[in-house]
Amino acid sequence: xxxxxxxxxxxxxxxxxxxxxxxxxxxxxxxxxxxxxxxxxxxxxxxxxxxxxxxxxxxxxxxxxxxxxxxxxxxxxxxxxxxxxxxxxxxxxxxxxxxxxxxxxxxxxxxxxxxxxxxxxxxxxxxxxxxxxxxxxxxxxxxxxxxxxxxxxxxxxxxxxxxxxxxxxxxxxxxxxxxxxxxxxxxxxxxxxxxxxxxxxxxxxxxxxxxxxxxxxxxxxxxxxxxxxxxxxxxxxxxxxxxxxxxxxxxxxxxxxxxxxxxxxxxxxxxxxxxxxxxxxxxxxxxxxxxxxxxxxxxxxxxxxxxxxxxx
Amino acid sequence: xxxxxxxxxxxxxxxxxxxxxxxxxxxxxxxxxxxxxxxxxxxxxxxxxxxxxxxxxxxxxxxxxxxxxxxxxxxxxxxxxxxxxxxxxxxxxxxxxxxxxxxxxxxxxxxxxxxxxxxxxxxxxxxxxxxxxxxxxxxxxxxxxxxxxxxxxxxxxxxxxxxxxxxxxxxxxxxxxxxxxxxxxxxxxxxxxxxxxxxxxxxxxxxxxxxxxxxxxxxxxxxxxxxxxxxxxxxxxxxxxxxxxxxxxxxxxxxxxxxxxxxxxxxxxxxxxxxxxxxxxxxxxxxxxxxxxxxxxxxxxxxxxxxxxxxxxxxxxxxxxxxxxxxxxxxxxxxxxxxxxxxxxxxxxxxxxxxxxxxxxxxxxxxxxxxxxxxxxxxxxxxxxxxxxxxxxxxxxxxxxxxxxxxxxxxxxxxxxxxxxxxxxxxxxxxxxxxxxxxxxxxxxx
Numbered sequence: 001x002x003x004x005x006x007x008x009x010x011x012x013x014x015x016x017x018x019x020x021x022x023x024x025x026x027x028x029x030x031x032x033x034x035x036x037x038x039x040x041x042x043x044x045x046x047x048x049x050x051x052x053x054x055x056x057x058x059x060x061x062x063x064x065x066x067x068x069x070x071x072x073x074x075x076x077x078x079x080x081x082x083x084x085x086x087x088x089x090x091x092x093x094x095x096x097x098x099x100x101x102x103x104x105x106x107x108x109x110x111x112x113x114x115x116x117x118x119x120x121x122x123x124x125x126x127x128x129x130x131x132x133x134x135x136x137x138x139x140x141x142x143x144x145x146x147x148x149x150x151x152x153x154x155x156x157x158x159x160x161x162x163x164x165x166x167x168x169x170x171x172x173x174x175x176x177x178x179x180x181x182x183x184x185x186x187x188x189x190x191x192x193x194x195x196x197x198x199x200x201x202x203x204x205x206x207x208x209x210x211x212x213x214x215x216x217x218x219x220x221x222x223x224x225x226x227x228x229x230x231x232x233x234x235x236x237x238x239x240x241x242x243x244x245x246x247x248x249x250x251x252x253x254x255x256x257x258x259x260x261x262x263x264x265x266x267x268x269x270x271x272x273x274x275x276x277x278x279x280x281x282x283x284x285x286x287x288x289x290x291x292x293x294x295x296x297x298x299x300x301x302x303x304x305x306x307x308x309x310x311x312x
Numbered sequence: 313x314x315x316x317x318x319x320x321x322x323x324x325x326x327x328x329x330x331x332x333x334x335x336x337x338x339x340x341x342x343x344x345x346x347x348x349x350x351x352x353x354x355x356x357x358x359x360x361x362x363x364x365x366x367x368x369x370x371x372x373x374x375x376x377x378x379x380x381x382x383x384x385x386x387x388x389x390x391x392x393x394x395x396x397x398x399x400x401x402x403x404x405x406x407x408x409x410x411x412x413x414x415x416x417x418x419x420x421x422x423x424x425x426x427x428x429x430x431x432x433x434x435x436x437x438x439x440x441x442x443x444x445x446x447x448x449x450x451x452x453x454x455x456x457x458x459x460x461x462x463x464x465x466x467x468x469x470x471x472x473x474x475x476x477x478x479x480x481x482x483x484x485x486x487x488x489x490x491x492x493x494x495x496x497x498x499x500x501x502x503x504x505x506x507x508x509x510x511x512x513x514x515x516x517x518x519x520x521x522x523x524x525x526x527x528x529x530x531x532x533x534x535x536x537x538x539x540x541x542x543x544x545x546x547x548x549x550x551x552x553x554x555x556x557x558x559x560x561x562x563x564x565x566x567x568x569x570x571x572x573x574x575x576x577x578x579x580x581x582x583x584x585x586x587x588x589x590x591x592x593x594x595x596x597x598x599x600x601x602x603x604x605x606x607x608x609x610x611x612x613x614x615x616x617x618x619x620x621x622x623x624x625x626x627x628x629x630x631x632x633x634x635x636x637x638x639x640x641x642x643x644x645x646x647x648x649x650x651x652x653x654x655x656x657x658x659x660x661x662x663x664x665x666x667x668x669x670x671x672x673x674x675x676x677x678x679x680x681x682x683x684x685x686x687x688x689x690x691x692x693x694x695x696x697x698x699x700x701x702x703x704x705x706x707x708x709x710x711x712x713x714x715x716x717x718x719x720x721x722x723x724x725x726x727x728x729x730x731x732x733x734x735x736x737x738x739x740x741x742x743x744x745x746x747x748x749x750x751x752x753x754x755x756x757x758x
Binding site: 175260 | 389390393394397401414415418421521522523524571572573574575576577578581584585588590717720721724725730733734747750751754755757758
């Protein structure tokens with residue numbers, strides 16, 4: 001369809017000189033059309049991603065009252081703060097642990113679902129996606145009630161077995177466990193659905209060939225399934241790592257970073273410093289600190305993906 | 313009878329003056345105010361309390377011929393702080409915006425001075441306390457107008473029966489209806505003994521150790537009653553002092569008698585603790601009692617709101633004043649000032665207090681004995697001492713008297729409760745103090 005329009009445009013607007021390089025022009029015009037088609041998205045990204053990103057970079061270079069340029073002053077200040085390094089450590093623990101468990105659970109569940117007969121599979125897929133489709137602010141509120149300091153439904157149930165009460169959100173270790181648990185619960189369906197799609201694209205012949213060669217189920221996974229899913233695993237992991245690093249709602253609702261800041265991660269700490277303590281430039285600096293960490297992860301993971309793509 | 317002749321010069325002057333008067337008329341404060349005015353009010357917890365502010369504004373608007381629009385902004389999840397921050401950045405938004413505690417100082421450069429509203433209100437309604445001045449004034453300039461809606465004291469709300477039974481304290485005798493407090497015996501030692509007795513009886517005091525305001529406010533009042541300041545009024549670090557050490561020792565003893573999950577409490581946890589009947593005391597304005605009236609009347613009728621226990625350096629009660637700020641970029645400052653003057657009249661204040669069931673506290677000295685507090689119940693008189701009618705306690709805010717921009721950081725980052733919790737959980741005193749000192753040093757950046 002685009003070609004027709006382009007062709008039409010070319011005929012209408014061409015000059016003698018342009019006719020000689022018609023193909024070249026057509027290509028150029030095709031890219032023009034493509035550009036215009038993507039323009040709304042480009043504008044949206046510029047408006048809601050690029051501008052805020054640049055503005056936060058600008059903010060990060062200002063002093064607390066936002067009247068003076070301080071260059072990297074906010075970052076050098078943060079590097080000297082004990083709490084900030086605790087936040088860096090906790091963000092890494094939170095994101096890496098959550099992503100590993102999400103990937104693991106997603107992978108296992110995807111296999112289970114893949115092995116369900118096609119007739120009932122859709123039902124299971126739908127049910128397993130529920131945590132992912134509920135807005136996290138809402139589902140986390142339900143978790144908050146389950147973990148409630150005084151009226152935890154979990155503790156009530158555990159009390160029948162003589163266990164507890166467990167300070168789910170009042171003790172640092174339990175609080176870290178709780179926020180990671182909720183993040184894993186929320187994010188696993190995404191991995192499950194991605195892995196399921198990848199599993200479905202693995203040709204059955206490969207498994208048949210492996211079976212003929214005498215491969216057991218573990219060898220099939222190790223030598224057939226995993227190599228075939230490598231790219232999707234890498235991309236899903238990267239995507240999830242970015243989203244988990246930048247998580248805000250789950251931690252904010254469950255613990256607000258407490259107790260003693262021991263569940264504070266980049267986004268919640270940035271909010272605490274920037275909005276609640278009214279130090280917007282420092283808050284912007286905290287949130288920007290995620291960028292180099294994620295950039296390094298992205299470079300490593302994507303480089304591997306493109307390498308394998310070239311091999312293929 | 314001589315007829316005065318109008319010269320051409322007089323005609324031009326008269327025309328110019330009339331035109332000027334006509335053009336400026338909408339912006340003249342008082343009966344001629346007109347134009348549009350947009351207001352962002354705090355969305356009140358108490359059902360129906362917003363109606364009184366809406367009615368008052370509409371009454372004023374009809375009289376002054378001003379078109380008003382009101383947004384009620386919730387403070388849940390810091391929505392009101394986000395709105396203030398966004399409007400300050402955009403230099404556009406509501407003309408009047410309600411802000412609490414630290415925000416007038418935080419946005420001092422962008423707020424219109426309102427001495428011409430506050431000073432007459434003080435003349436009419438009586439002096440304001442030191443905390444209202446500390447948070448609302450800079451270099452003699454009023455940054456915002458003390459607002460009645462939202463302003464609160466977070467003093468003890470005790471269960472009469474449980475305190476009597478387990479701690480042997482009759483809070484209604486300490487704080488009788490219609491008379492001054494007889495609370496000399498109500499001090500930090502008595503408080504600690506009562507906390508222990510009630511905890512042993514299974515009704516621990518519901519005091520949070522989290523990072524939200526209720527936890528911080530209680531810690532602030534206890535620290536102040538020991539004279540403990542992390543940063544003094546001049547902005548010097550005063551963390552490693554005997555007073556701070558004493559306050560920490562006391563807090564450690566108290567924490568042993570609080571619910572084990574108190575470190576994860578938020579501002580709703582203490583309310584739930586009281587309403588469910590599990591606690592003998594919480595530190596809160598009467599919102600928990602108001603909810604109990606609806607959901608657990610048998611608990612509500614045993615609740616008594618009263619004064620804070622006294623420490624070695626005095627009796628301090630956590631106080632959180634709210635303000636109405638007028639942006640310097642407001643398009644209708646005169647009309648806004650006219651409205652704020654109207655809302656600060658004693659008749660308006662009385663309506664605010666009545667509509668909130670006594671929750672809202674006026675900042676002014678002459679307005680602490682309204683009939684609402686004497687009449688609210690059950691039990692009748694439960695709120696009589698809530699507004700501190702006999703001034704027997706100093707109303708203060710945690711982290712004061714540090715310069716407000718530093719104090720705001722100490723408050724928002726809950727340095728007091730964190731320090732107390734660190735020490736109570738086994739950290740050495742000097743390590744906890746060093747940590748707090750490091751934090752406060754960081755808060756001093758300009």
